[in-house]
Amino acid sequence: DGKRIIWRHFSEKGDTADIYTMKIDGTDIKRLTDFKAMSWAPYYHPSGEYVAFASNKLGFENFEVYLVDTAGTREPVRVTSTDGFDGLPVFSPDGNQLMWTSTRTENEKSQLFIGKWNHKVALSALGRSKKIQVTPLDLPEEQLQVATKGKLQPAITESDMRAQVEYLASDELEGRMTASPGIKKAADYIIDEVKALGFTPAGKSKSYLNPMSFKFGVDVLEEKNELVVVDKEGKETRFEVGKDFSPLSFTVNKKIESEVVFGGYGLAVAGKPGVGYDSYAGLNCTNKVVLVLRYVPEEVEQERRQKLMRSAALQYKATVAGRQGAKGIIIVGGPNSQNSDKLIPVNLDRSAASSSVVALSGNHKLANAIFAAAGKESIKKVQDGLDKENPHVPYGFALPGVKIKISAAVKKVERNDNNVIAVLPPGVDTDNPEYVMIGAHYDHLGYNDGSLQPKGGNPGSIHNGADDNTSGTVTLLELAAYLAQERKKNPEKFKRGIIFCWWTGEELGLLGSAQYAKNPPIPFKQVTSYINLDMVGRMKNNELIMQGMGSSSVWKKMVEKRNVAAGFSLKLQDDPYQPTDITSIYPKGVPSICLFTGLHKDYHKPTDDPDTLNYEDMERLAKFTAQLLMDLAGDMKRPDYIKVERGNRGQSRAGLKAYTGVIPDYASDEKGLLINDVRPGGPADKAGIKSQDVIIQFGAVKISNIYDYTEALNGIKIGKPLKVIVMRKGKKVNLTITPEARK
């Protein structure tokens, strides 16, 4: 695959040679053979799983072809067994033939031979071969360091960045999930580097580790959860936890016994008929358990759906039921809705605070049993009536005679992790030290259990997060090495110190930076500015997005001045409330900006891997950021702080509900929604939407920006075709898209 070099390495005396491999940058040197003979002419099998080579292990003149695994962990396997010379093996590009040079001829002159190659047999022979340990190469000290770890050079270079990304975003770190063993390895790596560079811990801290802890959803206490339905005759039916019902993360832990009512969709939206929606009108819920349907009526038109969806969150439905006097709520995904008959994942909303009622999800079997016990129709019939908003169908009704016994029990899970904070102190003596701060989150999604954004994801696969946010993590490391060197050369240029922050818990909701901000080891009044790097590794068309420019009057001038040399096509945006750690720091009175190279199709996917990054532009971006940091740490006056009001747009970068598979260009100032890319095979792709299209209408809604689009998404229905109008090369194009549920 072009990633490694293989060669023969001679012993000091020159009488023996062995086979070695390394990465093309000279790191990760591996010795494959230890034959004390002349082993040479290695050739990789195209599968990359083993190497063929020639060796005279069995006698000075008797060369044979051998195989060895590419990790060098097993005794090589002999391939040829004829006297004389057999060597110089090469594989055909498809790996199905071997050609080599042999003297097995009448006149013992060497000729080329070719034979069929059985890859499976080769693998199994290697698999049966004895495990061995080769003696590693005795290298000079400096070379060994290069070999074992990409030790940071002061210069900011593409190759340094690549080498670091390849480790930090490798499967070995298992996607750096907050509080996992993988992220601990990343923290160790960062600390090794900053320690070697002479950074200090922050303030009075003795360690670079800045501890944080957080509640991470709940565990279900299986044996303590119970649900029994009692019909008019007193007959009891018991249901199974995890199969028929399940507590929700925000349930109260309690044992209750009560009557049951059907609360329709469990909605309470103010407004006159046709606008508002009151599932509880005329219903007595006091001290009862309410059975409700998930989501909103399925057949209402788009605009109404959009309005109702705002009051349809699980926890909100529980709160409404509590306000009606109910003791508990059971939420069921109706037969006409998405996720029909599925129990809601317990930790679908990990961050939800405990509510005042017992909150469960249930399946159709449970709902039908409750209806049957009261002599009512099936859940399908009931939902059909509600979905059409037939005026003769009541929003909810009593279920006389039915009783339910519930015991709900969950336990909050607390976890611990660390931000990594390292300080480059001011280069000059000062009684009132000031600091510039720079941060990047180093956590990612791990194996994404399905509760993280986008909900569902690809549970079970490692999400390496090379762009999100190994790119920022590594840029900070490069900056640390570069600035430490600059400070050594010209300490007077560092009037202010620099605080480097590697945040954890960002993907779970900015947890690491938020806890730091509550209790900072260096008070914020000493911090003059903050730069955030999140997803800076996939620059396209030379476009650099800079957000938070409205947080101080100094940014624009400063950034544009430094960009004269850097030459990026800058997209400046004022809003500092971005879905990343800047939102923890900016409100503390610190002028703050964010660098971002845009969203892409591998965002929060297992395919966000090191080989997708644009290292050349990462190097440029890092050098540009170094200039900004030097400006901020130098003579300049402390930047003023401008307070920007928080808009109504708190959402994650992918936190949109229905799935269309478009990747918007967040940098665009164009009217409409400029499409950066579409996910292959997704609804947008199937609809014929293309990169660089601008969506101007989505269903009934006119789209002039990303916020209109987000609103429109609330109103669309999964599986229902919608008209989309896009501008393509100046022309209107009418398309039809069928939104899908997020998997």
Ligand SMILES: [Zn+2]
């Ligand atoms: Zn992310």
